[in-house]
Amino acid sequence: MKKINALLGAAAAVALTVGAASAADVTLRIQTHYAPETVSGKLAQQFVDDVETMSGGEIDIEMFFSSSVVKSVETFDAAATGILDCDMTGGAYQTGKNPAFQFVGDIMGGYDTPYQQLSWLYQGGGFEAADQLYRKYDMKLVGWWIYGQESLASTKPIRGPEDLKDWKFRSPPGLETEIFANLGAKPIVMDFTEIFTALETGIIDGADASGIANNVGLGLYDIAKHANYPGFHSMPSDHLACNANVWDGLSDKHKRIIDTSMQKLALQTALTFEVKNAEAVAGLPEKGVTVHNWSPEDKAMFRAAAQKAWDGWATKTPEAGALVASHRAYLKQLGLIAE
Structure with a gap:
């Protein structure tokens, strides 16, 4: 009996050890x-819950919101160097490394809907081309989540292109600054987290921040009483990109769980914002927003000005040229451009 009890105790200890190892x-x-x-x-928090639940607790995610570890533009490097493991911002922040990141981050003047843009990634040959770019910088592209066309927030009317003259606004780095500057605006590149204070203090007249529902959530329209909807200028592909060594070290099971959760996040983001953006717009007039x-x-x-600017960016690096050519071919296939 003592021997049996000892064996049972040993088995229990092994089970606890295995369970602890699995959980961590x-x-x-x-x-x-x-x-x-x-x-x-x-939605990002739901992604965390999906991964942790489907993995049975084998994957634990520490999500740092509001760029609380490093600035938004530094997230990619922080993941590549091991300060973080993954970046959940967007590729457009990395145009300083390679202009090609513009065309996996915010294509500008290209697709009309998130579904079209996602279809380039998964059906139009985009994923392989994009991942090759990320791998050059020791990162692995896992997937996109796209909320649709962005809307602007402004303290001044933005009725059309004529109102862009001398309009000071927060812009992300990259192609957008060039396009808007050519239309007479004065883009100012600043971190996402600095927008509210800059609007409040009058450093900027407006901001390109996010989709209109997110802008409401950020409180931008408490200050900026002008918006545009539907959007037209920008539809960023927020990404999940992970340190390549970290990703390659995951089991196939864990990779599949994260990939599946990411594709769910992509679908739910597009669907959710169809509703949330409409609800946000409906509530703005009562807040005094035009x-x-x-x-x-x-x-x-x-859109014509944006696509003309693509050509200049396509000459900057071979990777940028390849991605522009890929998008043009797919946009033509979808019937969105004639050439």
Whole structure:
């Protein structure tokens, strides 16, 4: 009996050891620029819950919201160097490394809907081309989550292109600054987390921050009483990108769980914002916010200016040229451009 009890005790100890090891298999430190109270922040938290639940607790995610570890533009490098494990911001922040990141981060003047843009990634040959770019910088692209066209926030009317003259606004780095500057605006590159204070103090007249529901969540329209909807200028692909060594060290099971959770996040983000953006717009007039809807002609003017700017960026690096060519071919296939 003593021998049996000893064997049972040993077996229990082994089981506890295995269970403890399993529970601590993987901890991923991920940073996003979104605040937890925004729609995107809540969706990111659901992604965390999906991964942890499907892995049975084998994967633990520490999510750092509101760029609380490093600045938004520094998240990619922090993951590549091991300060973090993964980056949940967007590729457009990395255009200083290679202009090609513009065309996996914010294509500008390209696709009309998140579904079209996602289809380039998964059906149009985009994923392989994009991942090759990320691998050059010791990172692995896992997936995108796209909330749709962005809307602007402004303390001044933004009725059409004529109102962009001398309009000072927060812009992310990259192609956008060039396009808006050519249209007469004065883009100022600043971190996502600095927008509210800059608007409040009058450093800027407006901001390109996010989709209109996220802008409401950030409180931008408490200060800025002008918006535009539907958007037309920008539809960023927020990404999940992980340190390549960290990703390669995951089991196939864990990779599949994260990939599946990411694709769910992509779908739920697009679907959720269809509703949330409409709800946000409906509630803005009672807050004293004027919503401007640019005419088709004005939107076409912007899109033409954006796609003309692509050509200059396509000459900057071979990777940028390849991605621009890929997007043009796929946009033509979808019937969104004629050439």
